[in-house]
Amino acid sequence: GESVGLHLPTLSVQEGDNSIINCAYSNSASDYFIWYKQESGKGPQFIIDIRSNMDKRQGQRVTVLLNKTVKHLSLQIAATQPGDSAVYFCAENILGGSQGNLIFGKGTKLSVKP
Amino acid sequence: EAGVVQSPRYKIIEKKQPVAFWCNPISGHNTLYWYRQNLGQGPELLIRYENEEAVDDSQLPKDRFSAERLKGVDSTLKIQPAELGDSAVYLCASKKRETQYFGPGTRLLVL
Numbered sequence: 001g002e003s004v005g006l007h008l009p010t011l012s013v014q015e016g017d018n019s020i021i022n023c024a025y026s027n028s029a030s031d032y033f034i035w036y037k038q039e040s041g042k043g044p045q046f047i048i049d050i051r052s053n054m055d056k057r058q059g060q061r062v063t064v065l066l067n068k069t070v071k072h073l074s075l076q077i078a079a080t081q082p083g084d085s086a087v088y089f090c091a092e093n094i095l096g097g098s099q100g101n102l103i104f105g106k107g108t109k110l111s112v113k114p
Numbered sequence: 115e116a117g118v119v120q121s122p123r124y125k126i127i128e129k130k131q132p133v134a135f136w137c138n139p140i141s142g143h144n145t146l147y148w149y150r151q152n153l154g155q156g157p158e159l160l161i162r163y164e165n166e167e168a169v170d171d172s173q174l175p176k177d178r179f180s181a182e183r184l185k186g187v188d189s190t191l192k193i194q195p196a197e198l199g200d201s202a203v204y205l206c207a208s209k210k211r212e213t214q215y216f217g218p219g220t221r222l223l224v225l
Contacts, residue, residue, distance in 0.1 A: 008154055032212055043118070043205050043216035044157065089156050093212065100145070101170060102214060104156025 008087060012111045019077040021108045023090035028071060030092035034102070035064060035075045039086045047075070047088075077110075085112045116140065118217030120206050126223045132194035135220045139187065139208030147214065148181060148191050149205040157205050157216075163189065196224045 013019050025033065031052035036044035050057045050064045050073075057064050063076040073090050087107040093100065119138040127133050139146050144165050149157035160179065162170040165186040174181065178197070183189040193200055203219040 034213065036216075041218075043207075043218045046213055046215060049213060091156075100209075101147075101159050101162060102157075104158070107154070107156055 008107050008109045010109045010111060012113060013080050015080060015082060015112055015114050017080055019075075019080045019084070019110060019112075021075045021077075021088050021110065023073040023075075023105045023108075025071050025073055025090065025092045025105060026103065027092060027094065028068075030094055030103075032093040033064070033066060033073050034091045034093070035062075035073075036089045036091060036104075037084075037086045038089065038107070044089060080110075080112050082112045082114055085110055118206055118208055118215055120204075120217040120220055122220055123218060124221045124223075126225065127196055128225050129198055130195040132192065133196050133222060134190055134192045135204050135206075135222075137189045137191070137206030137217060139189070139206070140210070140215055143208035143210050143215075144186070145209040146183060146189050147207040147209070148189070149207065149216075151203040151205055151219070153202075160191070160204075193222075196222075198224050200224050 034049045035047040037047050038044045048059045048062050048064050050066050055066050061078045065074045087109050089107045090105045091102040093102050121136050146163040148160040151157045159173050161174045161181050163183045166183050181191045201224045203221050205219045207214040207216045
């Protein structure tokens with residue numbers, strides 16, 4: 001479940017299983033969303049994005065689902081591998097706005113057990 | 115294509131000392147961002163540049179933080195004087211179209 005402060009929500013999965021990471025975004029005007037993966041000691045790495053005129057987008061082993069009604073975003077990782085272990089952040093953005101800035105959600109730590 | 119380059123990767127200083135971080139964005143990316151990331155949290159924007167112009171510095175603590183991007187390419191972020199609470203990872207990102215690409219960050223520890 002959700003945690004406060006320094007304690008990240010953690011998802012622990014077995015290697016080969018599918019992972020689902022959830023994110024609630026805050027601004028109903030946001031129209032562009034990104035998932036980032038951040039490994040220890042590294043900067044966030046782009047995984048996949050989706051615009052608000054879509055509700056699903058697939059990449060290689062990853063799928064992002066967007067539910068604008070409840071302002072919810074999810075990242076599905078198929079056949080999770082040890083290399084997927086990292087902290088995952090969702091971010092929202094208002095395209096075309098004067099700011100064009102990303103607002104990051106709370107991260108989720110994914111731990112993959114071999 | 116080379117990614118966003120940042121230096122130094124690590125920096126340890128005593129409080130009240132100055133410190134500077136450098137960023138070289140991806141070639142051709144006109145938008146550059148500086149973020150601060152505290153432990154266990156997502157990055158928070160400090161400043162955004164469009165070419166050499168700082169178009170959003172509303173979150174930059176201007177009493178001690180400054181930034182510049184003189185020729186619209188490289189950028190530096192400076193803290194003077196540093197405080198204990200400035201210990202964090204300072205991330206630089208550059209953008210092409212909608213997607214921001216991040217550098218590895220500079221890990222700052224203020225003692």
